[in-house]
Amino acid sequence: MIHAESNRLIFEYANEYLVVEPWLQDSIRVRSTMYPQLQAEAGALLDLPTEEVSTANVRVKPSGFAYLTNGNITAVLDPNGKLTFLNREGEILLEEYNRSHQSTPKETDEETHFRSRTHFNSALRIAAREFKPLVGGDYSLTMRFEAADDERIYGMGQYQQDILNVKHCTLELAHRNSQASVPFALSSRGYGFLWNNPAIGEVTFGKNRTEWHALSTKQLDYWITAGDTPAAIVERYADATGKVPMMPDYGMGFWQCKLRYRTQEELLHIAREYKRRELPIDVIVVDFFHWTKQGDFRFDPEYWPDPEGMVRELKDMGIELMVSVWPTIDKTSENFDEMREQGLLVRTERGVYVTMEFYGSTVFFDATNPKARAYVWDKVKQNYYDKGIRIFWLDEAEPEYTVYDFDNYRYYEGSNLQVGNKYPAMYSQTFYDGMKSENQEQIINLVRAAWAGSQRYGALVWSGDIDSSFASMRNQLAIGLNMGIAGIPWWTTDIGGFHGGDPANPSFRECLIRWFQFGVFCPVFRLHGDRHPQSGPIGPSGGGMCFSGADNEVWSFGEEAYGILSRYMQLREALRPYITERMQDAHEKGSPVIRPLFYDFPHDAASWLVEDTYMFGPHLLVAPILEQDQRTRSVYLPKGTDWTDAWSGTVHTGGQTITAEAPLHITPVYIRQSEAAAWRQAFSDTLTSLQSAGY
Secondary structure (H helix, E strand, O other): OEEEEOOEEEEEEOOEEEEEEEOOOOEEEEEEEOOOOOOOOOOOOOOOOOOOOOOOEEEEOOOOOEEEEEOOEEEEEOOOOOEEEEOOOOOEEEEEOOEEOOOOOOOOHHHHOOHHHHOOEOOOOEOOEEEEEOOOOOEEEEEEEEOOOOOOEEEEEEOOOOOOOOOOOEEEEOOEOOEEEEEEEEEOOOEEEEEOOOOOEEEEEOOOEEEEEEEEEOEEEEEEEEOOOHHHHHHHHHHHHOOOOOOOHHHHOEEEOOOOOOOHHHHHHHHHHHHHOOOOOOEEEEOOOOEOOOOOOOEOOOOOOOHHHHHHHHHHOOOEEEEEEOOEEEOOOOOHHHHHHOOOEOEEOOOOOOOEEOOOEEEEEOOOOHHHHHHHHHHHHHHOHHHOOOEEEEOOOOOOOOOOOHHHEEEOOEEHHHHHHHHHHHHHHHHHHHHHHOOOOOOOEEEOOOOOOHHHHOEEEEOOOOEOOHHHHHHHHHHHHHHHHOOOOOEEOOEOOOEOOOOOOHHHHHHHHHHHHHHHOOOOEEEOOEOOOOEOOOOOOHHHOOOEOOOOOHHHHOHHHHHHHHHHHHHHHHOHHHHHHHHHHHHHHOOOOEEEHHHHOOOOHHHHHOOOOEEEOOOEEEOOOOOOOOOEEEEEEOOOOEEEEOOOOOEEEOOEEEEEEOOOOOOOEEEEHHHHHHHHHHHHHHHHHHHHOOO
16 A cells, blocks of 8 residues: 655555655655546646755655655655654654544554554544545545644735734635735744645634645645744745745835826826935836726827837936736727637636626636737737836736636636636746746736745735725734745735825824835835825726826825835835845745744744734844824844844843834834844934934
């Protein structure tokens, strides 16, 4: 039933074919199927390099137990096919949950300590790996693991909740507007786990067991790694799924955006005003409905008559232009008939052939189809890239179906139920491959969803169309930290939230200021939102037919806000050398730019319990203000170092909780003592300018 083949373990019983194999350093990949052979897809994993030589050790013992050791991790396969994973000290990291009648193996002394946890003689008949046949199709899959109640779990992507530790949570494995499933979990027990399956499903990190479920699939596929620290685990995961390119310099400054600049002259007027005020700005954005029709992939010449001239003027000002591209193809678009004839569109299984309705009946292009990716890039190249545009906003990337009936859509690679979570990664790949073909190296595109591996395609993920409120901002902090742990180091939000927010409202102004301060210490610093009151269309067709939001520039929120925001923009500029180092870390090692305290202080038990404070790189601790009218807050400073208050210069001993002052113009920041001299000047200069302005 169990045999070794090269450096792999293979278990065959009844119709199941299970393969356990080393997959890069300290890591193991597990696949199982009810078909005669495994599927060849790598999923989110990179293909193993041909020169990869594993030092894994494989043993099959006379007792029937088999072992695969690869660096820090060992897989133990018992004679009944149950898997248990150990760290290098022989401690259990993760084990399958099996409650069924089993034959009793003849144990040696070496296996005796597994008996109480790995062998159950139970009448429940609950299998760890359960494949249930679907009528006329493949399988519904459930994978069960034993639960450890003292375990804390992080990562998993973007869910609109203020929960950082997702233990005891149930999470949908599916994308929606503002939700991105990135199924990598980091455990406080010392392992990382990738559910390498793009099927729609669900995971529950329960008190009694952990269950991963795929609604429809052909095989089980997961990857597990072990490490002594969270950083070591995340870096192994980045090795396995890929790293971001090096972020271009313009990505590290301030990005200006609103819903929506309606004309070329309106956008240029705003850019010129930023320069007149001597405010730092790196990117400005042309949002949606600048086009003739969805799917035409080109500017509407009535409102954007000279894109090349616009790009030249912006570049002369040192500003990069980002343009929004949607994957929706209007049924009256000039490209719709050709794309449908060539099979380049997402299909519906039943009902009307429409996947989204927004200013027209539209169908998403099929990003899982290589021909569709090439077709879309060809249009984008002709109408945008060749005009000098080097950064794109990939909106609607989930994709955002008008009705989230996942079983009603079919892709080139299979049913949405089986492969749907790959879509945003393939959407990013469309542009990444195209830009690489033009020899562009530093590639970054803003995208509204991601799956595991999206980072290697230059994906900068933002948290979607969220509410403009303090409660929503609190959610974004947890989301940003978990996205970084899940392998997506480039992440941002709409500063101030997307839905609503009246620039004249004092409560919203306060929320905007606090969110802006948080944004300074995020990987990308970007102002966006659909501000109220909205304005109506300016024309009957094309780019004129869509509404727009109220003003959303830093001077739009009153003089008090402007004084604070403009000086925080200067602080971001002063931190550019530090941010560049963090982006280098992300590029070379996969390090998250923002991360929970335990990432840098894993041996401080208290740091694992903090969910409202974070590290911006290894040297800056940020304690954002997340509540209306809050002017003080408690801050835990990890032990093992002293901390310097970035604003006052006061030095605090680590390992204690302090009360931080937080008047409206200050968000608490602390500098690791060894770096205090290097970085405190930027804060001192900002504070001086704020005080001179009357704050």
